[in-house]
Amino acid sequence: MSQKIKVVVVDDSALVRSLLTEIINKQPDMVCVGTASDPLAAREIIRERNPDVITLDVEMPKMDGLEFLARLMRLRPTPVVMVSTLTEQGAETTLRALELGAVDFVAKPRIGVASGLQQLADDIVEKIRIAARAHVRRHVAPPAPVTPVPAASALHGGSAPSGGATSPTVAGAATGAAAPAAPRIGLSTEKVICIGASTGGTEAIKEILMELPSDAPAVVITQHMPPGFTASFAARLDSLCRIRVAEARDGERILPGHAYIAPGGKQFSVARSGSNYVAVVDDSPPVNRHKPSVEVLFRSCARVLGPNAIGVMLTGMGADGATAMKEMHDAGAYTIAQDEASCVVFGMPKMAIQAGGVDVVLPLKQIARAIMERVAASGIRHRI
Incomplete structure (x- = not known):
């Protein structure tokens, strides 16, 4: 049997610490090796116990959870699952935590914490397992662009074989130098960009959308996220991007220069x-x-959008989509699929x-340009 996942729980609530410890220790593949009521106490425990995963409360005394997370990801990168409240302010703070390098988050209820956390037990331990396998990186300057990998060889960690047929690659993708600005196209295009993501997806989506010009094709997005968080996610992206970003609303027209995010707790698809x-x-x-579900969105895109x-x-974890x-x-x-190194x-x-x-x-950093090159190469198709 492989070694158990070592977890440290950091939360200012003694009840939450006790409940999370109980939930974790009931699992055959994980163990809580320590708890702390604030980040200052957590530092010593983390040094001593060297955990595989940390659960971290957003709002704590002595040191803000975000400040602690930023220091942790800079000095000792460790997979972190944030514990957040289901409030607008909690959603904003959680999104900031994901920007700082947290792998995922659990939304704890504002009332009925004991029963609420027990109901979320399966979700909590699944996110801890995913976090234990996640690629976490020290927050430093981004690396230089990487040569794209054909789909046929991406699963084997190598480049395309020489000679014979190979899977197609993006024409004109950057191969070692920083990519120039993405080509711009007119508003009258029928192309629609369809994005699916889960763990780690909020930052990946942000990086792609921020690179798109204001006249980019419409973007439809499913990111696994619970109710109460997608509105804040969309508003945050809207403040950063040249395209307009909002939660999708039933019956609204999907327009170029706009991105539509599936609301948490709802299914989102495209129709004509x-x-x-x-x-x-x-x-x-x-x-x-x-x-x-990404499957719901992508299946509708196959049926309605076609080429x-x-x-x-x-x-993201799993096979959804x-x-x-x-x-x-x-x-x-x-x-297009994101490569393993940048996931x-x-x-x-x-x-x-x-x-x-x-x-x-x-690689993530090349996807936006590849999208716009593909759109430009396909030509502009006018809509009635």
Whole structure:
């Protein structure tokens, strides 16, 4: 049996510390090796116990949780699962924590904490397991761009074989120097960029959207996120990006220069109304245990958009969206997966590649440019 995942719990609530310790120690593959009521006490425990994962409360005495997280990721990068409250302020703080390098978060209830955390036990331990396998990085200057990898060889850690047929790569992708600004296109395009992500996806999505010009094609996004957080996520992106970003609303027209994020706790898909694409937001059941589900969005994109879709699978655990991305690919969409080196978790891209639904695998920093090059190469198609 492999060594158990060592977890340190940092929370100012004695009740929460006790509950999380109990939840963790009930699992056969993990153990709580220490608890702390504040970051100052946590520092000594972390030095002594060398945990694999830390659960960290957002709001604590003596030192702000975000300040502690920033120092931790700079000096001793360790996978962190944030424990956040279901409030607007809690959502904003959690998004900032993800920017600073936290792997994921658990949204604890404001009332009924004991029963609420017990109900979330499966979710908590799953996120700890994912965090234990995540790639966490010291917060330093970003590395130089990396040569793109064909989908056929991405799973084996090598480059495309010489001679014979190979999987296609993005034409004109950067190969060692910083990429120039993405090409700009006119507003009258039928292309739609379709993005799916989970663990680590909030930062990956932000990086891509911030690179898109204001007249980029419409973007539809499913990021695994609970209710109460997607509105803050969309507002944060809207303040940073040249395109407009908002939660998707049922029945609204999907327009170029806009990005639409699946609301937490809802399913999001694309439909056609005459010559227009429209958003469908409903309360249909979870798919692959997720709501919103990438599978739901991508399957609708395969059916409605066909070759007008550009599919992008970003970092995340599991296989949600892999089968539907193959459907998009078979329907004529151009499909991109984030490479393992730049993923927090390589699960969803890996499964999409294995399913045969990926045209090219790229580092995160090259995806926005590859999208716009593909759009420019396909030409401008006018809508009525």
